[in-house]
Amino acid sequence: MGGRHLMASSDPHLDTLGRHSSWEGVRAVVAGFGVSGFAAADNLTHLGASVTALDESEGDRGRREQAELLEVLGATVRLGEGASATLPEDVDVVVTSPGWKPSAPLLAQAVARGVPVWGEVELAWRLRDPEHPAAWLGVTGTNGKTTTVQMLDTILRTAGLRSAAVGNVGRPIVEAVMDPEPYDVFAVELSSFQLHYTSTMSCESAAVLNLAEDHLDWYPSMAEYAADKGRIFEQVQRACIYNVADPRTEELVREADVVEGARAVGFTLGMPGVGMLGVVEDLLVDRAFIPQRRDSAAELCSIGDLASDAPHYVQNALAAAALARSHGVSQAAVRDGLRAFRPDGHRIEVVAEHDGVTWVDDSKATNPHAAQASLAAYDPVVWVAGGLAKGARFEELVEAVRGRLRGVVLLGRDQDVIRQALARHAPDVPIIAVGGSETGSTVGGPMTHVVAAAAELARAGDTVLLAPGCASMDMFANYGARGDAFAAAVRTHIGTQS
Structure with missing residues (x-):
């Protein structure tokens, strides 16, 4: 394992600063004033830095109250249109929120002036307590990050460790790192956006769950998206966890510069080789972290101990187990933690069973890779799909699952992208399209029509699966609202049929 070298900040003085340093005289700009932006601005102000927080959105009442609080503490906060157009003079460091593209004017100006740009994750790594440096167990991937991190956190806490799920889930990581009561370990969910702005982070162990096309509205190419995912393996201390079924994840391990002695550990739904975790008959087993492997x-x-036997859910459990085992957690704690864990809503969640048809809400499947993983768990299936495709294509998905499809119900703005893939690769599969211009708040709601259409297609023994493969914001506030609307429509439909 070797490869690219990531540069730290260009200011050697900044690189010496930590949680016990005086940040007085450091002029920091925080780009973005969401949850992570507020946490960064608040803690930098607490450390004595001169902080200016900027955001184009004025936000809600709660955000404006946070701005007023920070200003009382001595920070400068500018919210509203044009607030972030120009980088202030005399800036030592910019801390950016993860959603900001490198091409954003403020960040581009920083790079042009040689000002280091950190993410909140990078700031958090620098602010760890040297006397109680909690281990970081990192998780990234196109899909499954949150479930895996929450599984891992449950296992760690079952083992008696003070743990927290942080990063792209749970508390802002800066806030958790600065907690006066130290943690033993963090389960850290890291998006590609967050990883883009890291340079010195060194996870104890890290996992890349999978790689598929996503966020190509943010990245110029799949290669650049994958490279940012691969940053999680840089300087890993113990184990780089990869998905045997996705060779690109193993390639990222091969390219990474890791601490000497760090191991590559695969997970597979098949029989594990030496140095892997896998499945033997109906058992999840470890051939990586035992002496007699x-x-x-x-x-x-x-x-059967898991909340779902869906293949992608089992993969998530194997990845979480591998990270926990790399940290020294016992087999019993892994078992008890996985038994206890229940995923958040809208993740392969059974809504109802009626007249032999099972209705499943996997609204969290917001890209084709996630939808394909979900569809692989059911046969035959009536697939409910569509929304905002974010530039994604559905050819590979349809080719992989066409034999499972009883029918397809399409909704949302970009449903034609899916319809075209079905026409090319599954022309015999019946399709019912629901108008794409309605919003989730329409009286009766589009999901009423979706569920009625799905019920027409479904037969006893089928599963109706909401796995849209698309984002939700064309018709709903978020994927949760979409899932809630689906579940409500299913219950109403069943009530009228009973």
Whole structure:
């Protein structure tokens, strides 16, 4: 494992600063004033830096109250149109929120002037307590990050460790790192956006769950998206966890510069080789973190212990188990943690079973890769799909699942992208389209029509699966609102049929 070298900030003085340093005289600009932006601005102000926080959005009442609080503490906060157009003079460092593209004028000006740009994650790494440096177990991937991190956090807490799920989920990571009561370990969800702005982070162990086209409205190419995902493996201390079924994740391990002695550990739904975790009959087993791994495997739990037997859910459990085992967690704690864990709503969640048809809400499947993973768990299936495609294509998905499809119900703005893929690769599969111009708040709601259409297509023994493969914001506030609307429409439909 070797490869690219990531540069730290260009200011050697900045690189010496930590949580016990005086940041007096450091002029910091915080780009973005959401949850992570506020946490960064608040803690930098607390450390003595001169902070200016900028955001084009004025935000809600709560955000404006936070701005007033920071100003009382001595920070400058500018919210509203034009607030972030120009980088102030005499800036030492910019801390950006993860959604900001590198091409954003403020960030482009910083780079042009040689001002270091950190993300909140990078700032948090620099602010760890040297006397209680909690280990970071990092998770990234196109899909499954939140579930895996929450599984991992449950396992760690089951083992008696003070743990928290942080990063792209849970508390802002700066806030958690600065907590006066120290943690033992963090389960850290990291998006590609967050990883783009890291340079010195060194996870104890890290996992890349999978790689598929996503966020190509943010990245110029798939290669650049994958490279940012691969940053999670840079300077890993113990184990780089990769998905045997996705060779690109293993390639990222090969390219990474890691601490000497760090290992590559694969996870697979098949029989594991030496140095892997996998599945033997119905058991999840470990052949990586036991002394006798050459000729035996340690049982962790059974598939029946998990909340779902869907293949992608089992993969998430294997990745979480691998990270926990790399940290020294016992087999029993892994088993008990996985048994106890229940995923958040809108993730392969059974809404109802009626007249032999199972209705499943996987609204969190917001890209084709996630939808394909979800569809792979059911056969035959009536697929409910559509929304904002974000530039994604559905050819590979349709080719992979066409044999499972009883029918397809399409909704949302970009439904034609999916319809065209079905026409090319599954022309015999019946399609019912629901108008794409309605919003989720329409009386009766588009989901009423979606559920009625799905019920027409479904037969006893089928699953109706909401796995849209698209974002939701064309018709709904978020994927949760979309899932809620689907579940409500299903219950109403069943009530009228009973």
